Amino acid sequence: MNALTGVRWEARSDGGSLWLLDQTLLPETVREIDASCLDVLLEAITTLRVRGAPAIGIAAAYGLASHCLQASHTLDSGASGDDLFPALSHALHVLRESRPTAVNMFHCLDRMRDCFDSHSHALTARELAARLIMEARRIHSEDANLCQGIARHGADILPQHGGILTICNTGALATGGVGTALGCIAEQHRRGAAIEVLACETRPLLQGARLTALECQRAGIPVRLISDGMAGYCMAQGMVQAVIVGADRICANGDTANKIGTYQLAVLAHYHRIPFIVAAPSTTFDLACSSGDRIAIEQRHPDEVRAPRGHAFAPADVPVLNPAFDITPATLIQAIICERGMIAPVTAPSIAQLIDHSPSLSPL
Known part of the structure; x- marks a missing residue:
């Protein structure tokens, strides 16, 4: 059987959406939830619908990017990337407060903040939201590679x-x-x-x-x-x-x-x-x-x-x-x-x- 996937990003022309496998329902039921909305993601993190330190970090990165994407659609098409700072700041705050022990999420959020700071002056809000999604996807891909390295060394x-x-x-x-x-x-x-x-x-x-x-x-x-x-x-x-x-x-x-x-x-x-x-x-x-x-x-x-x-x-x-x-x-x-x-x-x-x-x- 194919492996179950806890976190996935569904790319679309409008940016995409975050899907989480609801792990509270396993093993009886395999069901995904759309966690593109920040409030839904926060509930999923605190109730352990998504869990595991790396997976929480990945989900948080996607969630921050998704929140900024949604905020960008409320602004004029030519709005500056800096105009997304209130959305970024809010997402950073509530996500950091959601679970205090696992450090992976904090590293991922720091990286998303660094990405924002590096590009907010040069890009429009919508371009910056797209760049944040790219960064979240890189975080996800990198974790997959990290897991492969861990598996090889551990099996040895x-x-x-x-x-x-x-x-x-x-x-x-x-x-x-x-x-x-x-x-x-x-x-x-x-x-x-x-x-x-x-x-x-x-x-x-x-x-x-x-x-x-x-x-x-x-x-x-x-x-x-x-x-x-x-x-x-x-x-x-x-x-x-x-x-x-x-x-x-x-x-x-x-x-x-x-x-x-x-x-x-x-x-x-x-x-x-x-x-x-x-x-x-x-x-x-x-x-x-x-x-x-x-x-x-x-x-x-x-x-x-x-x-x-x-x-x-x-x-x-x-x-x-x-x-x-x-x-x-x-x-x-x-x-x-x-x-x-x-x-x-x-x-x-x-x-x-x-x-x-x-x-x-x-x-x-």
Whole structure:
């Protein structure tokens, strides 16, 4: 089967439209939503209709461009690109406020702002909107190339046989390409490795159960779904030969923010002497953030735990703690894989050497 695509741009003579696969409906229903309107996109981001750090960044870039395109049609045909600044400023503000932890979106929005600043004086508003769409499409294409690089480097170090445990969803649904951690697994499977994915269900929103299991099945990758609490059991039974996860933000020292539950997997892997690997593009690194204790952790609505997908499993008034992410310290990470290669050991100098001084493998 063809891979599911989380984000796509439909080009038209009037500029185009942004379409998102509504991931809250998977696996039962495959349905896209038109997110060309900024308010629709914001709702899709906050409710996780679109999710995954790279995919959110791509969607935000398209959303900003689409908002500026719509604003350009309200201006005279000869209006200056500078006249789009109010639309740009509003889109930047509300998108930056939508989800605080994943850094990819901030990098993408910074790049869109740079594109605006570089061309606003020389182009008309409509020409500038078209240029912003081009930049968003470049961001999308570049992420696809980054994913290919990650997959190749990651597959080189994954085991040839046995179980590979992962959490959340890090495949095509979460990125602009084949994925990060799941992309590495898929590449290893393509090379003929006799592996099985152990997919943590990933409570409370079940991205592992609903999305990763679905992507693996569609790709023909052997997969076994486990509840989050079974990870230690599986490791103790010798069923896990490696753990590989994605990331939403990686600090200068290697501390990594990822889906809640990642930290406990790293602790368990350390105890059982199982390699714990992070796979993420260079756009996920935040070298301005020195360590994990400086990352803002998104706190989500209590009903995601009390009544997931609308089904009540707890008293309606019971207090709930619902952080979306946790921090895995660099000391528990054996390697970080990005499109530029492998970082091991995971230290501030090794990260700076690869991320600060290495050009992207996929410049466009």
